Amino acid sequence: MxxxxxxxxxxxxxxxxxxxxxxxxxxxxxxxxxxxxxxxxxxxxxxxxxxxxxxxxxxxxxxxxxxxxxxxxxxxxxxxxxxxxxxxxxxxxxxYPDSPRLIPDVEDVDAQIQEFQNQLNGAVIAALPVMFKASVPHISENSQAFYKAARVRDLNFIFPDKPISSLDDLQFTPEEIHATWASLEQGFDGLSERFGGKNTFRWALGDHITYADLILAGLLLCVKAVHGEDSPQWQGFMTWSDGKWKTFLDNLGPYLSEDN
Ligand SMILES: N[C@@H](CCC(=O)N[C@@H](CS)C(=O)NCC(=O)O)C(=O)O
The missing domain is CATH 3.40.30.10 (Glutaredoxin)
Known part of the structure; x- marks a missing residue:
């Protein structure tokens, strides 16, 4: 087991x-x-x-x-x-070779996954400070101090020119949060062509679900959990890119289960 x-x-x-x-x-x-x-x-x-x-x-x-x-x-x-x-x-x-493959058996698969990861990072990087800050209340109480310190370390690594000593140093105006979401939407629009563009659907690396899709799904599920399914943020996200990300999650269907 x-x-x-x-x-x-x-x-x-x-x-x-x-x-x-x-x-x-x-x-x-x-x-x-x-x-x-x-x-x-x-x-x-x-x-x-x-x-x-x-x-x-x-x-x-x-x-x-x-x-x-x-x-x-x-x-x-x-x-x-x-x-x-x-x-x-x-x-x-x-x-478990009899189960569906996550990593396609092609020579340059690591490079393909990395390229996708880089593209996704490009779409979300500017939103990370806002996202990390929004996550804090959703972390278990006993882990909060640890989590905050870890995210400060991450942000200082990603944005060395904007060092912070505490997540409390990050204060965002409603306008800044709005601008962050607008840039995230733009980033996801840029990603949507890879998933088949306006009227068709494909997975990140082609016709089948692969590990690359699960990277994106993890991110989406994290945003959904932090803001809540009924929140305006999540409901808005699900309309972005002509509903591409809603379709994406819908197509993952039963694999999204948290039952185990
Ligand atoms: N590339 C790794 C990333 C793992 C990772 O960063 N995990 C975070 C979870 S959000 C973690 O365990 N962080 C602990 C820490 O920051 O101390 C993977 O895909 O497994």
Whole structure:
């Protein structure tokens, strides 16, 4: 049985993390049985250390980054831990070859996924400060301090020319928030051609769902969870690009389940 480690979040949604969603969706798409284990942000490093898992990333300054998603799989009779949603997708393709593939079997697939990731990053990067700030109330109380410190570190890495020492340094006027959403909409319009443009639909890398689609789905589900399904923000988003993103999520249908 596969154990999937996800973040504890206040109800109603189990997760607000686009990163862990990528793996939940991967498992759902493949139809593999799994159980979810919910942990706090501050417990991730302990999970790694207790099980002898090397950090997901070690930065040049020596900072060891421990991240979710992580899975544990005991199919071989002993526990195998896999870290990082892309590595998990590759592991699942290899270990469960009879399930639908997440990573197409083409030579330049890593480059294709990276290109898509870069395109998506380009569409959302300017909105990250607003998005991170909006996420805070949706993080479990015990994880808030940890989460805020982690996001400050991320923002200082992404925007080195605008260093901040606390998320409280970020205060946005309604006009700034409006402008951010307008730029996000423009970014998503730019992305919509890849998904078939106005009257047709295709997935990020072609005719089939792949891991690349799950990157986008994770992000959308995170925005939906943070703002709420009935919020004007989410309802507006679902009309962007002639309803492309609503169609996209609708087409993922049953794979969006949070039942496990
Ligand atoms: N590229 C990684 C990203 C994982 C990642 O950044 N996860 C975040 C979850 S939102 C995390 O665990 N952050 C912990 C921290 O920032 O300390 C993946 O796709 O798995």
């Amino acid at each position: 596969i154990t999937f480690y996800d973040f504890i979040c206040p109800p109603p949604q189990a997760t607000k993390s686009g990163n862990t969603w990528k793996t939940r969706l991967s498992l759902n798409y493949k139809g593999l049985p799994y159980k979810t284990e919910i942990i706090e942000y501050a417990e991730i490093a302990q999970l790694y250390k207790k099980n002898g898992i090397p950090p997901a990333i070690v930065f040049p300054n020596g900072y060891a980054h421990h991240t979710l998603p992580v899975i544990k799989d005991d199919i071989t009779g002993h526990d195998v831990f896999v870290v990082d949603s892309l590595e998990i997708a590759k592991y699942l393709d290899k270990t």
